[in-house]
Amino acid sequence: MGTERKINNRRKFFQTSAALVGGTLLYSLIKPFEALSQSKEEATKIAKEDLPLWGMGVDLERCVGCGKCAEACKIENNVPKEPFYFRTWVEQYTVKKDGEVKIESPNGGIGGLKQSVPDEDIFKSFMVPKLCNHCTKAPCVQACPVGATFISPDGVVLVDDTYCIGCSYCIQACPYGARFMNPVTKVADKCTFCYHRITKGLLPACVEACPTDARIFGDLRNKESDLVKFLQENPTQVLKPHLNTHSRVFYNGLSSEVK
Amino acid sequence: MEEHYKHLYEALSQVDGYIYPNEIDLHWGLMIVLYPYITGLVAGAFILASLERVFNVKVLKPTYGLALLTALAFLLVATLPLVSHLQHPLRAYEIFMTPNPTSAMAIFGFVYLWYLMVVLLLEIWFDYRLDFVLWSKKSKGFKKYFYRIITLGIHDTDAKSAKLDDRLGYFITVLGIPSAFLLHGYVGFIFGSIKANPWWSTVLMPVIFLFSAMVSGIALVMVIYMVVSWVRKVEIDMPCLDTIAKYLFYILIIDFALESLDQIHRIYEAEESFDIIKVLVSGKLNITLFIMQVLLGTVIPLLIIGIFQVYKPDEKIRKAAYFFVGIIVLIGIFFMRWNVVIGGQLFSKSLSGFTSFKAVYSGMEGYLMAAVWLILPLLILTFLLWLMPPWKKLTTHE
Numbered sequence: 001m002g003t004e005r006k007i008n009n010r011r012k013f014f015q016t017s018a019a020l021v022g023g024t025l026l027y028s029l030i031k032p033f034e035a036l037s038q039s040k041e042e043a044t045k046i047a048k049e050d051l052p053l054w055g056m057g058v059d060l061e062r063c064v065g066c067g068k069c070a071e072a073c074k075i076e077n078n079v080p081k082e083p084f085y086f087r088t089w090v091e092q093y094t095v096k097k098d099g100e101v102k103i104e105s106p107n108g109g110i111g112g113l114k115q116s117v118p119d120e121d122i123f124k125s126f127m128v129p130k131l132c133n134h135c136t137k138a139p140c141v142q143a144c145p146v147g148a149t150f151i152s153p154d155g156v157v158l159v160d161d162t163y164c165i166g167c168s169y170c171i172q173a174c175p176y177g178a179r180f181m182n183p184v185t186k187v188a189d190k191c192t193f194c195y196h197r198i199t200k201g202l203l204p205a206c207v208e209a210c211p212t213d214a215r216i217f218g219d220l221r222n223k224e225s226d227l228v229k230f231l232q233e234n235p236t237q238v239l240k241p242h243l244n245t246h247s248r249v250f251y252n253g254l255s256s257e258v259k
Numbered sequence: 260m261e262e263h264y265k266h267l268y269e270a271l272s273q274v275d276g277y278i279y280p281n282e283i284d285l286h287w288g289l290m291i292v293l294y295p296y297i298t299g300l301v302a303g304a305f306i307l308a309s310l311e312r313v314f315n316v317k318v319l320k321p322t323y324g325l326a327l328l329t330a331l332a333f334l335l336v337a338t339l340p341l342v343s344h345l346q347h348p349l350r351a352y353e354i355f356m357t358p359n360p361t362s363a364m365a366i367f368g369f370v371y372l373w374y375l376m377v378v379l380l381l382e383i384w385f386d387y388r389l390d391f392v393l394w395s396k397k398s399k400g401f402k403k404y405f406y407r408i409i410t411l412g413i414h415d416t417d418a419k420s421a422k423l424d425d426r427l428g429y430f431i432t433v434l435g436i437p438s439a440f441l442l443h444g445y446v447g448f449i450f451g452s453i454k455a456n457p458w459w460s461t462v463l464m465p466v467i468f469l470f471s472a473m474v475s476g477i478a479l480v481m482v483i484y485m486v487v488s489w490v491r492k493v494e495i496d497m498p499c500l501d502t503i504a505k506y507l508f509y510i511l512i513i514d515f516a517l518e519s520l521d522q523i524h525r526i527y528e529a530e531e532s533f534d535i536i537k538v539l540v541s542g543k544l545n546i547t548l549f550i551m552q553v554l555l556g557t558v559i560p561l562l563i564i565g566i567f568q569v570y571k572p573d574e575k576i577r578k579a580a581y582f583f584v585g586i587i588v589l590i591g592i593f594f595m596r597w598n599v600v601i602g603g604q605l606f607s608k609s610l611s612g613f614t615s616f617k618a619v620y621s622g623m624e625g626y627l628m629a630a631v632w633l634i635l636p637l638l639i640l641t642f643l644l645w646l647m648p649p650w651k652k653l654t655t656h657e
Contacts, residue, residue, distance in 0.1 A: 017376075021372075021376065021377075024355065025369075027356065082264055082267070083271065083280065084264075084267050084271070084280065084281065084283045084284060085281065086280045086281055089279075089280050091277075101611075102277075103276075103277035103609070103611055103612075104277065105277070105280055107280075108280050130279070139453075139454060139455055141361075142361045142362065143361075143362050143363065143364065143453070144359055144362055145354050145358065145359055145362045145364040145365035145367075145368075146350075146353040146354055146357055146358070146359060146362075146365065147357055147358075147359040147362075148353075163350070163353065164346075164347065164350075165345050165346070165347050165348075165350040165351060165353055165354070166345050166346020166347045166350075167344075167345055167346075167364065168286035168287060168346075169362070169364050169449075171281075171286050172286065172287065172453055172455070172456065172604075173453055173455055174455060174608075175454070175455035175608055176279070176608070177278075177279025177280075177281045177282050177607070177608050177609065178281070179281065180281040180284075181284070181286060181346060183260060183263065186346035186347060187346065187347070243454055243455070259608075259609045259610055259611060
C-alpha cells in the first residue's frame with residue numbers, strides 16, 4: 001500500500017483506456033489513406049485535367065413537357081414506378097393574369113403535362129425539367145457522415161450503394177429535392193447522369209429520349225462540345241445561385257418564378 | 260412496402276401547393292425527434308450536477324448523484340432511436356470507421372463516445388469507486404460480484420486515495436461542462452448547418468438547442484428527484500427543490516429570449532423563405548408551437564416559478580406546482596424538438612407548398628417505439644438506482 005501504488009493503479013487504468021480509445025481513433029484516421037498503400041494503377045491514374053467534366057444545359061425554350069425524359073430515366077435506372085421517386089422530373093409553371101403562380105408536376109410529368117388553367121387566365125406558361133445539379137460544392141457530399149456520396153473525378157455526384165447507411169442526411173441537405181430514399185435498395189438514390197452510359201460514350205437516357213433536344217449533355221472542359229457552345233451562345237443561369245453550390249446544370253431562359 | 264406506398268399515396272392526396280415530387284415522404288420522423296430530445300436531457304442533467312460540484316451550489320447536493328445517473332441512463336439510450344431509424348442499421352459502425360470530416364453528423368459519433376466514455380463513466384466511477392470497494396465487502400450475490408469487478412482492481416480505501424478520486428472526479432467534471440455544451444450544441448449544429456432548409460439554418464440553432472437542453476434536463480431531474488423521494492418515503496429537501504426551480508426559471512428565460520430573438524429576426528428580415536414559414540407557423544405548427552411549446556412549455560412554467568420568486572406559498576402547494584411545472588416543461592421541450600424536426604420537413608424546399616405528416620402507432624418509427632425509447636432509460640435508471648443508490652453512499656466529494 002502507498003501513494004505510489006495507488007498512482008500506478010490509476011496510471012495503468014488510464015493507459016489501458018487511452019490505448020483503447022486511441023486505437024479506435026487511429027484506425028479511423030488511417031483508413032482514408034488505405035488507398036496510398038494500394039495498387040500501382042492508382043499511381044498511374046490519369047490527371048484530373050485530362051478527364052471530362054460532365055455537365056448539362058437545359059434549354060427551357062425547347063421543352064414541351066412531354067415527360068419522356070422522366071419516363072426514360074425511370075426505365076433506364078430501375079427507379080420505382082410509384083410517383084414518389086424521381087431522378088429527374090418536369091415542372092409546369094403557369095403564371096396567371098392575376099399574378100398567381102401555379103406549379104404542377106403530376107407523376108413527375110410522365111405521360112405529358114397538361115394545362116389545367118383555362119387559356120384566357122394564362123399570362124405565361126413554361127416547363128422546367130429538374131434533376132441533380134451535380135454541384136461542385138455539393139451540400140449532400142459535405143453532409144454524408146460516412147463519405148458514401150462523393151464527386152467522381154469527372155464531376156458527377158454519385159452514391160456508393162454498398163456503403164450508404166441510409167441516414168437521409170444528404171436528402172435533407174440537398175436544396176433541390178433531387179434525392180430520395182430508394183425503397184428497394186434502402187440507400188439514397190439520385191441522378192448519376194447515367195454514369196454507366198456516359199463512361200461508355202453514350203448519352204444519358206433523358207437526353208437521348210428528349211424529342212426537342214432541350215437537354216444538352218457534354219464535357220465542360222472540351223471547348224468544342226455542344227454544351228460549351230450552348231453556354232457561350234445563351235445567357236444561362238443555375239438554380240438557387242444564392243446557396244453557392246456551384247451547380248453544373250445550366251438553364252437558358254430561366255424565369256424568376258422558378259425555385 | 261405496400262403499406263408504405265398506401266401511406267404515401269394518402270400524403271400525396273393531401274399535398275397543399277407545390278412540392279418537389281421526392282418530398283412527399285418525411286425522411287426524418289419521430290425517432291429523430293427523440294434523438295435531440297434525449298441527448299438534451301443528458302446534457303441538461305449533467306449540467307445540473309456540475310452546478311453542485313464545480314460551481315459550488317451545495318444546496319443541490321441531494322440531486323448530484325441522481326442527476327449523474329439520470330444522464331447516464333439516458334445517454335445509453337440516446338443513439339438507439341438514431342440507429343434504428345437508419346435504413347441500414349448494421350452499417351452504423353462506418354460512422355466511426357470512416358467518418359467524413361466535413362459531415363456534422365459524423366463528428367457527433369465521436370462527441371458522443373467522448374462524453375460517454377471519458378466524461379460520464381469516469382466521473383461516476385471516481386465518485387463511486389471507494390463506495391464500490393466498501394459495498395463489495397458487505398454485499399452478497401450479484402451485487403458483490405458487480406462491485407468487485409467495477410472497482411477495476413483498485414481496492415484502496417485510505418484517505419489519500421479518496422482524495423485522489425475526489426480531485427480526479429472534480430477535474431473530469433470541469434472537463435465535462437464544455438463537453439456537455441459540445442454534445443448538445445453539436446446536435447443543434449446538425450440542423451443549423453443545413454443551408455437548404457431555411458427553418459433550420461440559423462446560427463442560433465446550437466445555442467437554442469443547448470439552453471433548451473438545460474431546461475429539459477433540469478426539469479427531468481427535478482421530477483425524478485420528487486418521484487424517487489416519494490417512492491423512498493423520505494422528506495423532499497425543499498431548499499434544494501426551490502433552488503432547482505430557480506435555475507430552471509433563469510435558464511428558461513434565456514431559452515425563451517433566444518428563441519424569440521430567432522423568430523423576431525426572421526420576421527424582421529423577411530427573407531425569401533419567410534412567406535412559407537409564416538404559413539407553416541400559423542398553420543401546420545400552430546398547436547405544437549403556440550399551445551404546446553410556447554404556452555404550456557414556457558409561459559405557464561415561467562409564470563408559476565416566477566410568482567414563487569416573490570411569493571412563496573406553502574410547501575405542499577410548491578411541491579405540487581414544481582411537479583406540474585417539471586412535466587409541462589418536459590412536454591414543451593419535446594414539442595420544441597418536434598417543431599424543429601417535423602416542422603422543417605413539412606414545407607417544400609421549392610417554398611411553394613406543404614406535405615403532411617401522420618405518425619403511426621406501430622413499426623420502428625411509430626408512437627409505440629417512441630414510448631419504448633422514453634421508458635427504457637427510466638428502467639435503466641431504476642436499475643442503476645438499485646445497484647448504486649446515491650443515498651447509500653458512504654463517501655461524498657468535498
